[in-house]
Amino acid sequence: MTQPILSLRGITKHFGGVKALTDVSLDLEPGKVVALVGDNGAGKSTLVKVMSGVHRPDSGTYLFEGREVAASNPAEVADMGVQTVYQDLALCDNLDAVQNLFLGRELTGPWYTGYRVSRAAAEKRAKEVLKRLRLDSISLTRNVGAMSGGQRQNIAIARSILWEPKVVLLDEPTAALSHSAAEQVGDLVRELASHGLAVLVISHDIHHFVLDNTDRIEVLRLGRNAASFNSKDVTGEQVVNAMVGGNEAVNMAG
Amino acid sequence: MTDASIPPTPTATPTRSLTERLGNELSFVPVAVGLIALFLFFATQSDVFLTSRNLSNLLVQSTVTGIIALGLVFVLLTGEIDLSVAATSGVASVFMAKLVMDFGLPVPLAILAGVALGGLVGAASARWVTLIGVPSFVVTLGVGLVLNGIQLLLLPRTGRYNLMNSGVDQLAATHVTGPMAWGLVLCAIVLFALVMGSTWRSRQRAGLSASFNAGVLLPVVIVALFLVGVLVFLENQRGLPMPVILFLALLGVMSYIASETRFGTYLYAIGNNAEAARRAGIKVDRIKITAFAIAGCMAAFGGILSASRSLGVSVSSGGGVGGGALLLESIAAAVIGGVSLFGGRGMVVGALFGALIIATVSNGLNLMGVANEARLIVTGLLLVVAVSIDRGIERLARPG
Numbered sequence: 114m115t116q117p118i119l120s121l122r123g124i125t126k127h128f129g130g131v132k133a134l135t136d137v138s139l140d141l142e143p144g145k146v147v148a149l150v151g152d153n154g155a156g157k158s159t160l161v162k163v164m165s166g167v168h169r170p171d172s173g174t175y176l177f178e179g180r181e182v183a184a185s186n187p188a189e190v191a192d193m194g195v196q197t198v199y200q201d202l203a204l205c206d207n208l209d210a211v212q213n214l215f216l217g218r219e220l221t222g223p224w225y226t227g228y229r230v231s232r233a234a235a236e237k238r239a240k241e242v243l244k245r246l247r248l249d250s251i252s253l254t255r256n257v258g259a260m261s262g263g264q265r266q267n268i269a270i271a272r273s274i275l276w277e278p279k280v281v282l283l284d285e286p287t288a289a290l291s292h293s294a295a296e297q298v299g300d301l302v303r304e305l306a307s308h309g310l311a312v313l314v315i316s317h318d319i320h321h322f323v324l325d326n327t328d329r330i331e332v333l334r335l336g337r338n339a340a341s342f343n344s345k346d347v348t349g350e351q352v353v354n355a356m357v358g359g360n361e362a363v364n365m366a367g
Numbered sequence: 368m369t370d371a372s373i374p375p376t377p378t379a380t381p382t383r384s385l386t387e388r389l390g391n392e393l394s395f396v397p398v399a400v401g402l403i404a405l406f407l408f409f410a411t412q413s414d415v416f417l418t419s420r421n422l423s424n425l426l427v428q429s430t431v432t433g434i435i436a437l438g439l440v441f442v443l444l445t446g447e448i449d450l451s452v453a454a455t456s457g458v459a460s461v462f463m464a465k466l467v468m469d470f471g472l473p474v475p476l477a478i479l480a481g482v483a484l485g486g487l488v489g490a491a492s493a494r495w496v497t498l499i500g501v502p503s504f505v506v507t508l509g510v511g512l513v514l515n516g517i518q519l520l521l522l523p524r525t526g527r528y529n530l531m532n533s534g535v536d537q538l539a540a541t542h543v544t545g546p547m548a549w550g551l552v553l554c555a556i557v558l559f560a561l562v563m564g565s566t567w568r569s570r571q572r573a574g575l576s577a578s579f580n581a582g583v584l585l586p587v588v589i590v591a592l593f594l595v596g597v598l599v600f601l602e603n604q605r606g607l608p609m610p611v612i613l614f615l616a617l618l619g620v621m622s623y624i625a626s627e628t629r630f631g632t633y634l635y636a637i638g639n640n641a642e643a644a645r646r647a648g649i650k651v652d653r654i655k656i657t658a659f660a661i662a663g664c665m666a667a668f669g670g671i672l673s674a675s676r677s678l679g680v681s682v683s684s685g686g687g688v689g690g691g692a693l694l695l696e697s698i699a700a701a702v703i704g705g706v707s708l709f710g711g712r713g714m715v716v717g718a719l720f721g722a723l724i725i726a727t728v729s730n731g732l733n734l735m736g737v738a739n740e741a742r743l744i745v746t747g748l749l750l751v752v753a754v755s756i757d758r759g760i761e762r763l764a765r766p767g
């Protein structure tokens with residue numbers, strides 16, 4: 114059993130009267146892909162935002178590499194080595210893949226060039242990273258606005274790991290994707306874990322994406338831990354039952 | 368928004384289509400072609416048009432609009448607009464004239480003070496926009512009127528400062544000829560070649576695809592031909608007019624900033640997706656304020672140049688109340704040059720082509736003996752056509 118790199122213990126977060134999270138615990142281990150599933154409004158995105166430093170929990174502890182951390186703002190959490198890819202990707206459509214990968218962290222030349230952006234160095238580095246992730250088919254020089262949804266998703270994920278984080282959090286990376294594009298993202302997610310990263314991925318696609326690409330499934334229901342499964346030993350029905358609660362056989366597979 | 372119907376292609380073409388390039392680094396090509404067409408048309412209509420005396424005039428005519436448009440491009444790239452640039456140019460030129468005439472300040476200092484005032488005005492407008500979140504067109508519309516009022520307050524009872532023999536007139540009247548002029552042109556070509564060459568070399572060193580012919584030789588030859596052409600044409604007139612030299616120098620610097628520096632990249636990023644830029648750690652407000660400040664400085668300098676050419680400042684400096692034709696033509700120059708009003712698209716060099724087109728239409732129609740109203744109609748139609756072409760290219764470049 115590997116030691117978790119990021120652990121949440123007894124996290125509670127209320128928005129006014131809305132109990133978004135109550136006493137939630139979660140572990141992420143290096144080299145493992147954990148799926149976070151739950152019905153709409155179960156608190157998944159809120160939990161990710163707590164982990165990425167966007168929200169401070171009302172109570173509970175945040176442990177990173179075994180030490181308790183404050184995780185009170187996103188920049189601090191990112192510096193610690195926890196990167197988040199939100200559902201809207203936050204790409205600039207008028208820039209190409211290299212510019213998007215390095216946006217805000219451009220490599221620059223010396224002062225007498227006016228801190229000129231070192232395009233060649235960035236492109237070289239981007240090439241290496243994309244190759245490592247088996248994403249070499251992505252064009253580095255086309256505007257990302259002209260790319261498919263799957264390619265854009267992959268660029269957003271590649272950007273999150275460019276500076277070698279230890280944990281990557283993905284909020285619904287396959288929500289708007291076709292089946293084959295989702296499979297590509299699945300490949301990428303497993304590729305990340307094979308490089309030793311701890312990956313958390315939110316998805317509603319239990320039957321395909323979650324069962325095929327993750328190691329463990331954590332179920333949230335009404336803001337509480339409802340169940341935890343080993344992805345290998347569980348069926349889609351069991352997971353869905355845990356999501357909606359009780360033993361009623363509710364068929365959510367669309 | 369995301370296109371689920373296109374499966375991710377494992378063999379995505381690394382090469383980019385012509386439409387995609389026209390939407391990016393070649394965005395100035397349609398307008399350059401249009402400019403050449405206009406030149407040919409007017410050459411057939413008037414014997415005087417292609418004389419060096421007339422072309423010299425035309426170039427100088429384009430400089431004030433062009434310099435104001437240059438700064439405006441930065442603001443437009445971020446998805447904002449500054450409707451006070453003409454008023455800024457007016458108030459800065461009157462301020463400069465007042466410092467020289469009433470306070471006896473040395474001319475260079477007065478010019479610096481005028482430019483600084485423009486920068487301050489731009490920064491202040493942008494601070495207001497980013498702080499309160501009021502759209503920039505509203506804020507700068509108001510600021511423009513305020514500046515018009517201040518301009519009237521700054522002027523003496525006579526409503527005019529005469530700048531003849533004040534020293535300010537030298538700015539526009541100076542011509543550079545002979546070895547000096549050739550030296551300047553050579554310097555510009557060498558600098559440009561250095562920039563393009565170093566890009567090529569660093570790509571080659573990094574083992575990336577790099578074409579010497581397309582990446583260095585062709586652009587350098589084009590720029591060299593243009594500059595040498597301008598020089599040869601103007602040499603047998605009175606040499607290179609200072610306004611033209613200043614305009615081209617500013618064009619070079621602004622182009623470099625927009626396309627090569629971090630700040631330039633951020634202008635484009637913010638114009639396309641400000642939220643993405645913010646999350647990438649870019650200080651969006653600070654970049655916008657800087658862009659407005661630069662636009663203010665450029666507008667002020669354009670105004671000062673205009674004052675120097677017309678040997679005085681008056682109520683009508685800066686296009687008169689509301690900015691008048693000067694404001695509209697500055698915006699039109701940027702937009703005709705391919706800069707999108709919606710932010711994130713266009714090149715700085717577009718301001719040159721746009722300003723040249725506007726000056727050419729006005730100059731050519733003048734020579735043909737066409738009345739002023741026709742000039743306005745033609746310029747207006749050109750603007751609509753240019754924006755339509757731009758939109759068309761943008762649509763073609765999109766997937767699906």
Ligand SMILES: Nc1ncnc2c1ncn2[C@@H]1O[C@H](COP(=O)(O)OP(=O)(O)OP(=O)(O)O)[C@@H](O)[C@H]1O
Nearest residue numbers: 128131132133151152153154155156157158159160
């Ligand atoms: N900033 C906020 N202010 C108030 N309430 C919030 C806020 N963010 C989330 N909530 C509430 O917290 C609950 C959990 O929301 P959350 O977005 O975490 O759900 P989710 O599991 O991600 O759902 P979905 O599958 O629809 O994305 C919901 O009831 C939501 O309305």
Ligand SMILES: [Mg+2]
Nearest residue numbers: 157158159284
């Ligand atoms: Mg959510």
